[in-house]
Amino acid sequence: MAVRPGLDVMARDVAGADWEAIRHRWFRRGLGLLTAVVYLGILAPILVVVLASVSPTEVFTFPPPGVTLKWYQEFFRDSNMRDGFWLSFVVAAGSAVISLVLGTAAALGLTRERFALRHLVSAFFLSPIIFPSLITGVALLLFFRALGVPTLPGLILGHAIISVPYVIRTVAASLAGFDVTIEEAARIHGASPLRAFVRVTLPIIQPGIMAGAVFAFIVSFSELNVSLFLSGPGAATLPIHIFSQIQFGAGQVVIAAASTLQIVLIVGLMVVVEKLFGISVAPQS
Amino acid sequence: MSSSSAAEGAGRLRRVRHWLGPPVLQPPLAFYALLFLAPLLIFSVVSVFQTSQTGLFDPVFTLQHYAKALGDRFYLRSLWNTFEISLGVTLLCLALGYPVAYLLADLRPRPRKLLIILLLFPLLVSTIIRVYGWMVILGGRGIVNNFLLRWRLVDDALPLMFNTGTLYLGLVTILLPYMVINVTNVLVAIDPALGEAASIHGADRRRVFWRVTLPLSLPGVLSGCLLVFTISMSAYVIPLLLGGHRVKMLGNLVFESISSFNWPFAAALSLVLLGGTLLACLGFLTLLGTERRRAPRRA
Numbered sequence: 408m409a410v411r412p413g414l415d416v417m418a419r420d421v422a423g424a425d426w427e428a429i430r431h432r433w434f435r436r437g438l439g440l441l442t443a444v445v446y447l448g449i450l451a452p453i454l455v456v457v458l459a460s461v462s463p464t465e466v467f468t469f470p471p472p473g474v475t476l477k478w479y480q481e482f483f484r485d486s487n488m489r490d491g492f493w494l495s496f497v498v499a500a501g502s503a504v505i506s507l508v509l510g511t512a513a514a515l516g517l518t519r520e521r522f523a524l525r526h527l528v529s530a531f532f533l534s535p536i537i538f539p540s541l542i543t544g545v546a547l548l549l550f551f552r553a554l555g556v557p558t559l560p561g562l563i564l565g566h567a568i569i570s571v572p573y574v575i576r577t578v579a580a581s582l583a584g585f586d587v588t589i590e591e592a593a594r595i596h597g598a599s600p601l602r603a604f605v606r607v608t609l610p611i612i613q614p615g616i617m618a619g620a621v622f623a624f625i626v627s628f629s630e631l632n633v634s635l636f637l638s639g640p641g642a643a644t645l646p647i648h649i650f651s652q653i654q655f656g657a658g659q660v661v662i663a664a665a666s667t668l669q670i671v672l673i674v675g676l677m678v679v680v681e682k683l684f685g686i687s688v689a690p691q692s
Numbered sequence: 693m694s695s696s697s698a699a700e701g702a703g704r705l706r707r708v709r710h711w712l713g714p715p716v717l718q719p720p721l722a723f724y725a726l727l728f729l730a731p732l733l734i735f736s737v738v739s740v741f742q743t744s745q746t747g748l749f750d751p752v753f754t755l756q757h758y759a760k761a762l763g764d765r766f767y768l769r770s771l772w773n774t775f776e777i778s779l780g781v782t783l784l785c786l787a788l789g790y791p792v793a794y795l796l797a798d799l800r801p802r803p804r805k806l807l808i809i810l811l812l813f814p815l816l817v818s819t820i821i822r823v824y825g826w827m828v829i830l831g832g833r834g835i836v837n838n839f840l841l842r843w844r845l846v847d848d849a850l851p852l853m854f855n856t857g858t859l860y861l862g863l864v865t866i867l868l869p870y871m872v873i874n875v876t877n878v879l880v881a882i883d884p885a886l887g888e889a890a891s892i893h894g895a896d897r898r899r900v901f902w903r904v905t906l907p908l909s910l911p912g913v914l915s916g917c918l919l920v921f922t923i924s925m926s927a928y929v930i931p932l933l934l935g936g937h938r939v940k941m942l943g944n945l946v947f948e949s950i951s952s953f954n955w956p957f958a959a960a961l962s963l964v965l966l967g968g969t970l971l972a973c974l975g976f977l978t979l980l981g982t983e984r985r986r987a988p989r990r991a
Contacts, residue, residue, distance in 0.1 A: 542946075543728070545946060
């Protein structure tokens with residue numbers, strides 16, 4: 408804690424303040440310990456998966472007796488896993504592109520004009536984040552079944568619904584710091600609305616758009632709840648492959664390799680976002 | 693005639709703009725209406741249709757699915773279990789997450805940002821991977837059992853998986869980041885001058901916390917709790933893989949009805965789940981609302 412010297416000096420003048428200081432020091436230690444335990448509980452499962460993926464034994468022991476890449480070789484030999492990885496990639500890219508376009512449009516519409524139902528529309532746009540994705544998934548499955556929408560477009564559209572809010576948030580954040588008079592200046596100098604937008608506004612909010620698109624990609628790449636319903640036979644994303652392998656208990660260590668590849672991809676993309684835009688640690692929904 | 697219809701069209705456009713915003717907002721709105729709202733509305737309608745042996749549903753009105761979901765002991769029990777588990781998980785997340793957020797809020801911006809990114813990162817990793825990690829740690833041939841067996845602390849592998857404890861452990865560790873991030877953001881935004889003013893007027897640290905910091909952080913507590921509770925209510929992968937078959941949350945039953953192609957019942961069950969979640973959230977809101985109204989009078 409940032410010690411506020413003035414107050415500490417004042418506190419020492421009060422009788423019994425030493426006891427108070429000792430108690431506070433122990434309180435700080437307890438807080439630090441609790442924080443360490445919480446972080447361990449949150450991060451240990453992920454670390455263990457990464458370690459298991461490079462450990463040579465079939466049954467993971469800690470510490471691992473050596474290092475191997477054989478599970479990765481097995482991953483790339485397994486056509487199911489390879490196809491799952493590729494499908495996840497295609498679905499994530501497709502839904503990120505859709506989210507990028509729709510999310511940017513929505514953020515522009517929501518920030519530029521004050522209209523009667525603005526707050527309601529804004530809440531509606533962000534609602535897929537809080538709405539139970541289980542129900543979104545089941546409802547979409549019924550909808551797509553009734554309309555006869557094939558699996559791949561269904562997956563892409565379903566993921567897009569879940570990831571649009573992330574683009575809206577990052578683009579809206581970068582629009583919040585945007586000075587509209589710059590665009591107006593371009594208009595006054597004879598630029599068409601489209602030209603003013605493309606040449607002036609777009610370059611300024613571009614980092615927000617890109618960061619949003621990367622987050623949309625990651626959200627789709629990790630998505631489990633909606634995919635579990637929308638995946639079909641022969642068209643299952645990587646998390647769904649991992650899920651069914653766990654459930655039916657085959658090739659346990661390949662799962663660790665598949666998971667680690669996903670983790671590495673996410674870390675890489677997070678670094679890209681941080682470099683591009685700075686990861687916003689602003690409120691989560 | 694053509695000019696009058698053009699004027700009518702322009703009038704309609706203006707009305708749309710007045711209520712629903714500028715033209716640029718209309719494609720995303722249409723996308724949401726078609727792929728979010730429409731499926732949910734259709735789903736709700738299907739919940740009052742009869743189950744069909746051949747198709748998706750029989751368009752004949754019935755309330756039997758709701759009668760079953762709300763009248764049958766098995767389903768009521770599952771609804772209650774789901775509520776109980778979610779409430780427990782929410783309270784645990786609050787009890788563990790609030791102190792962590794309190795510590796994070798006191799750090800300088802750079803280390804704080806680093807620690808928050810360490811919380812954001814697990815949220816982006818697929819739930820299935822985090823569940824699998826717990827299986828590697830706690831499974832029959834997992835790290836813990838391996839260690840215990842190697843040092844002969846036990847004779848047989850302990851059944852650490854598939855019980856209520858692991859279910860709680862999984863849900864809490866997976867959802868905790870939401871709570872910590874939400875509370876930290878609110879704590880950081882509190883003006884430190886308020887706490888200083890209170891201590892200048894003679895309040896000790898504990899008093900400052902209970903009378904100033906805590907009441908001001910309630911909005912973050914509320915959003916964190918609502919998020920954790922809502923996600924926990926509709927969890928089904930975590931109960932399935934960590935809780936085993938003995939603990940059945942409502943989400944698992946929805947999944948089972950889909951697997952047996954009973955669409956109308958799955959829909960009714962989903963709406964019961966949604967209604968239950970909504971009611972509980974409203975309960976939280978009123979509870980915390982009265983708490984906040986009462987707070988200044990006590991102080």
